[in-house]
Amino acid sequence: AGLPKHGKVRLLATVDEEIGGLGSLELTRQGLVHDVDAMIVGEATTNRLEYAHSGSFDYRIKSYGHLAHSSDPSLGVNAV
Numbered sequence: 001a002g003l004p005k006h007g008k009v010r011l012l013a014t015v016d017e018e019i020g021g022l023g024s025l026e027l028t029r030q031g032l033v034h035d036v037d038a039m040i041v042g043e044a045t046t047n048r049l050e051y052a053h054s055g056s057f058d059y060r061i062k063s064y065g066h067l068a069h070s071s072d073p074s075l076g077v078n079a080v
Helices: 022-029
Strands: none
Touching: none
C-alpha cells in the first residue's frame, strides 16, 4: 500500500472519537502526532484493518428508577 516499512511505533489512546474528536484534537495540539508517517485508528468494528469509517449510531436512552443505599437496596427501584 506504499506505507513505510520502518519508523516509530506509538500507542495513543483518546476519548470522544465519535462526537467532536476532542481527544485526538488535544493530542494534535500537544504535538504528539506531528512526526508520524502512518496511523491506525482503533474502532470497535470487525477486528480487521479498515480503510474508512464503518459508521456510527447516535442515540439517547432514558431510564427511570429510584436511588437507594447499598445497605438497603429494597428501598430503590432499579433503573436498568
